[in-house]
Amino acid sequence: MSLRIGVIGTGKIGQDHIRRITYSLQGAEIVAVTDVNSELAERVVKEENLNAQVYNSGHEVIKADHVEAIIVTSWGPTHEEFVLASISAEKYVFCEKPLATTAEGCKKIVEAEEEYGKPLTQVGFMRRFDRSYRQLKKVVDDGKIGETLMVHCAHRAPEAPGFSGDMALTDSLVHEMDVLRWLLDDDYVSAQVLLPKRTRFAAEGLQDPHVVLLETKKGIRISVESFVNCQYGYDIQCQVVGETGTANLPEPASVAIRSDAKLSNDILVDWKERFIDSYDVELQEWIYSTIKGEVSGPTAWDGYVVAVTADACVEAKNSRNIEPILIPKRPDFYSKSHVLYY
Structure with missing residues (x-):
């Protein structure tokens, strides 16, 4: 079984994940991509020789019937929106940090998962996989x-x-x-x-x-x-x-x-060199656990x-x-x- 993944955000980290899933990892394929820079998304599909459709928005990727799981690597302030939409669509989602830009936004994601009845979200804290x-x-x-x-x-x-x-x-x-x-x-x-x-x-x-x-x-x-x-x-x-x-x-x-x-x-x-192997382990384990219907790493709660x-540390710095x-x-x-x- 090959997990069909849609990627929201084809900037540097998004491209890295697309390449590792396509050329290094097992059990998944990229079938949909989107980026606010549509030309960039088109270029990534062409350069990486992907059999993937380019969509106009993250919400279109999430709603696409042939997309089974989502990777969110877009600009940080958009993460909350796309993770909530993925949960609403009942699709597993891997979200690079931050899960949301505020603690209240993260709490909304936790509450959405509780309402759904099962964790669907993994956050990209890669050090656990190092x-x-x-x-x-x-x-x-x-x-x-x-x-x-x-x-x-x-x-x-x-x-x-x-x-x-x-x-x-x-x-x-x-x-x-x-x-x-x-x-x-x-x-x-x-x-x-x-x-x-x-x-x-x-x-x-x-x-x-x-x-x-x-x-x-x-x-x-x-x-x-x-x-x-x-x-x-x-x-x-x-x-x-x-x-x-x-x-x-x-x-x-x-x-x-x-x-x-x-x-x-x-x-x-270069931080990417220090943790390059952990990214491979992180996404490979996410693919396998998603296929099994489980979450294998840092959750929305984490x-x-x-x-x-982080909010408390900022408060302590100021006070x-x-x-x-x-x-x-x-x-x-x-x-x-x-x-x-x-």
């Missing part, structure tokens, strides 16, 4: 370092073109907000944001770096450094401190060079929790206080009977 994060989670879950006490993280990128306002928190750090909940099987209760000395490489009006301090229900303390103009490379770090040991996120593989009296390793500079957490993160109890609706947790 091999190194899965290795780290197995160490934590197996109790190899005892009970977790603290987590120290860093999210560093060489530069952040186009970033302004609170985007370092609401656009980049959301990946930590999701993957750490999954890693620890825990939820957050409070946030504090510290503002170190501002780098001269930050765009005007952009605070960079940030230090975010989170506390979980289990009492675990988390520190996350967000530095999106670090200049030297794309560097994701995570150390879990347990009662009997520590565990570090494995570094991406690179060749160690001994030359000129130096030992050196290359550091990646997207909602991340939005609430300079420790702010509560008020996450309701996860509805029984999002239970393991409907959702596969890896």
Whole structure:
């Protein structure tokens, strides 16, 4: 069986997903595409040699009878609209982050799924599918370092073109907000944001770096450094401190060079290279689980929790206080009977 997919948004990430589904993954084919730039959509179909129809709008793709599942890779403010329409059409939908641009929008999607009676939405938080994060989670879950006490993280990128306002928190750090909940099987209760000395490489009006301090229900303390103009490379770090040991996120593989009296390793500079394999795993698992009628990754509920957490971090940044993160109890609706947790 081949899952027939419609793609809404044929920009860079949309094109990447189209190529991996068409040429690298199994069990699916792209049969419909659309983009606000219709010429771009037409060109992608031609260049990738797709047997796909180009539609005038996302809603036409969703309503098309031959389309069985939807991928939303359009501009962020359109995500809520297209995900809600997909649920209304009773079609599984994979939505790149953000699920919606507001926590209230995410909540509407959760409520729409509850009314339908089954989860249909997966959010594109790809780190859960990264091999190194899965290795780290197995160490934590197996109790190899005892009970977790603290987590120290860093999210560093060489530069952040186009970033302004609170985007370092609401656009980049959301990946930590999701993957750490999954890693620890825990939820957050409070946030504090510290503002170190501002780098001269930050765009005007952009605070960079940030230090975010989170506390979980289990009492675990988390520190996350967000530095999106670090200049030297794309560097994701995570150390879990347990009662009997520590565990570090494995570094991406690179060749160690001994030359000129130096030992050196290359550091990646492109986030897509760092997580390229996780995108393949993420979409392959989504295809297989969709065919089985299940959700295999981050749900609409997870997207909602991340939005609430991001809002609290922004509030903490502005108030300079420790702010509560008020996450309701996860509805029984999002239970393991409907959702596969890896």
